[in-house]
Amino acid sequence: MGSAKLGHPQADEAVIPVPPQLSAAVGRRRATSRQELEETAFGLFAARGFEATTVDEIAAAAGIGRRTFFRYFPSKNDIPWGAFELELDRMRARLRACPPQVAVMDAIREALVDFNRVEPTMVALHRRRMELILRVPALFAHSTLRFTAWREVIAEFVAARTGHRAGQLAPQAIAHAVLGVSVAAYEHWLDDPVADLGELLDTAMRQLADAFAGRLDEAAERQGRR
Amino acid sequence: MGSAKLGHPQADEAVIPVPPQLSAAVGRRRATSRQELEETAFGLFAARGFEATTVDEIAAAAGIGRRTFFRYFPSKNDIPWGAFELELDRMRARLRACPPQVAVMDAIREALVDFNRVEPTMVALHRRRMELILRVPALFAHSTLRFTAWREVIAEFVAARTGHRAGQLAPQAIAHAVLGVSVAAYEHWLDDPVADLGELLDTAMRQLADAFAGRLDEAAERQGRR
DNA sequence: GCCAATCCTGGCACTGGGTGCCATAAAGGG
DNA sequence: CCCTTTATGGCACCCAGTGCCAGGATTGGC
Numbered sequence: 001m002g003s004a005k006l007g008h009p010q011a012d013e014a015v016i017p018v019p020p021q022l023s024a025a026v027g028r029r030r031a032t033s034r035q036e037l038e039e040t041a042f043g044l045f046a047a048r049g050f051e052a053t054t055v056d057e058i059a060a061a062a063g064i065g066r067r068t069f070f071r072y073f074p075s076k077n078d079i080p081w082g083a084f085e086l087e088l089d090r091m092r093a094r095l096r097a098c099p100p101q102v103a104v105m106d107a108i109r110e111a112l113v114d115f116n117r118v119e120p121t122m123v124a125l126h127r128r129r130m131e132l133i134l135r136v137p138a139l140f141a142h143s144t145l146r147f148t149a150w151r152e153v154i155a156e157f158v159a160a161r162t163g164h165r166a167g168q169l170a171p172q173a174i175a176h177a178v179l180g181v182s183v184a185a186y187e188h189w190l191d192d193p194v195a196d197l198g199e200l201l202d203t204a205m206r207q208l209a210d211a212f213a214g215r216l217d218e219a220a221e222r223q224g225r226r
Numbered sequence: 227m228g229s230a231k232l233g234h235p236q237a238d239e240a241v242i243p244v245p246p247q248l249s250a251a252v253g254r255r256r257a258t259s260r261q262e263l264e265e266t267a268f269g270l271f272a273a274r275g276f277e278a279t280t281v282d283e284i285a286a287a288a289g290i291g292r293r294t295f296f297r298y299f300p301s302k303n304d305i306p307w308g309a310f311e312l313e314l315d316r317m318r319a320r321l322r323a324c325p326p327q328v329a330v331m332d333a334i335r336e337a338l339v340d341f342n343r344v345e346p347t348m349v350a351l352h353r354r355r356m357e358l359i360l361r362v363p364a365l366f367a368h369s370t371l372r373f374t375a376w377r378e379v380i381a382e383f384v385a386a387r388t389g390h391r392a393g394q395l396a397p398q399a400i401a402h403a404v405l406g407v408s409v410a411a412y413e414h415w416l417d418d419p420v421a422d423l424g425e426l427l428d429t430a431m432r433q434l435a436d437a438f439a440g441r442l443d444e445a446a447e448r449q450g451r452r
Numbered sequence: 453g454c455c456a457a458t459c460c461t462g463g464c465a466c467t468g469g470g471t472g473c474c475a476t477a478a479a480g481g482g
Numbered sequence: 483c484c485c486t487t488t489a490t491g492g493c494a495c496c497c498a499g500t501g502c503c504a505g506g507a508t509t510g511g512c
Contacts, residue, residue: 144367217387
């Protein structure tokens with residue numbers, strides 16, 4: 001029994017790593033919070049780099065025991081993910097809000113752009129977060145597992161719209177593709193300090209559509225044969 | 227100097243984990259080979275599962291020391307990847323062989339289908355390999371790093387065809403999308419013991435094209451409003 | 453004010469992947 | 483037979499992650 005099985009997810013998915021307790025009104029109070037730990041860790045990552053920072057150091061800097069750290073985050077790799085489950089809900093809601101007369105891919109593109117709008121005061125933090133997730137190899141690798149949940153949100157929307165089931169090839173293929181396009185856009189955003197994320201996402205989606213419509217070839221031909 | 231830096235790739239990419247020596251005509255002979263180790267390991271994985279098999283066990287089963295194992299594979303996660311670098315070359319060659327009058331996305335689709343044709347005698351092995359890579363969470367996560375190299379092949383082809391540079395948004399977005407579609411197709415292939423991989427890849431690519439062209443919406447509407 | 457129930461903390465010991473170091477085994481060539 | 487080259491594998495070590503369990507801190511009941 002005990003708490004939900006954490007650690008390396010074997011075949012079970014969607015491990016929700018709730019910290020000690022959601023709302024404790026009875027026993028000993030928590031020594032810290034996910035957010036506090038995240039801030040401490042981000043500081044160390046910025047100073048020494050992700051790989052060079054050990055969990056012991058993070059725990060020490062936060063004034064907790066190493067063992068306790070692992071009650072707040074199932075792994076060091078999970079630190080940058082913030083309140084990811086909530087983000088999924090937000091994306092789901094945004095997709096549901098798309099009027100049915102808008103074509104599926106247009107709806108997804110619009111939702112994507114809208115969903116990734118970040119408050120100006122939050123941009124710096126979001127950049128640091130995504131820089132970790134997408135640029136630190138261990139974190140990018142780990143992100144795969146989180147992205148699976150994200151793709152499922154897209155697949156479910158496509159399925160609902162087109163009369164498929166979410167597990168079928170078309171919704172899954174589209175979900176994979178949309179995730180891919182998003183990552184590509186994010187990577188360009190990280191490269192360019194003044195770029196607008198929404199614009200990049202919009203452009204990337206449109207360019208993929210253009211490519212499938214042969215409009216990328218035409219443009220190349222007009223530019224002179226190549 | 228020593229050998230190339232292995233282990234956790236920090237920021238450097240494309241670590242080619244050449245085993246001890248490519249062709250040793252002088253010193254002591256190698257005790258085993260990548261392929262032999264792979265076979266031994268696959269046997270253990272089938273019996274106990276990937277996670278439950280330790281490197282010690284693999285090494286012992288292969289009759290080598292644990293330390294030596296890590297000279298053949300930079301990590302346990304790299305075992306299922308076979309001769310991946312060669313596969314990349316094969317895909318590159320197949321793309322180059324596409325006549326220029328075929329539109330970019332059609333060329334990619336055809337190359338993809340062709341590239342993933344597997345000899346009938348090799349299908350079982352390929353299934354086991356891909357089952358590990360795509361279904362074992364730790365391996366799927368690790369695959370991200372290998373997939374980056376694969377995406378680059380696509381991005382370079384798109385760039386050459388459309389007059390972009392491979393790093394630009396359009397080639398990168400397309401590459402990400404194509405990889406995503408491929409993974410989706412592979413996952414369905416693994417689910418269905420009699421499915422044809424080429425057909426799934428072809429279908430998945432066409433369905434994504436259809437989605438962008440609004441043909442998925444139309445089909446849904448014809449099916450009755452939903 | 454004390455006891456019980458509750459919940460959280462953190463130390464300890466252990467597993468398992470991965471690495472640097474280095475002595476040594478095995479091969480060929482002079 | 484020694485010398486050079488190359489591969490092996492033992493040893494010690496680092497770090498992430500986990501099960502176990504003895505506490506510490508808090509609320510509520512009596």
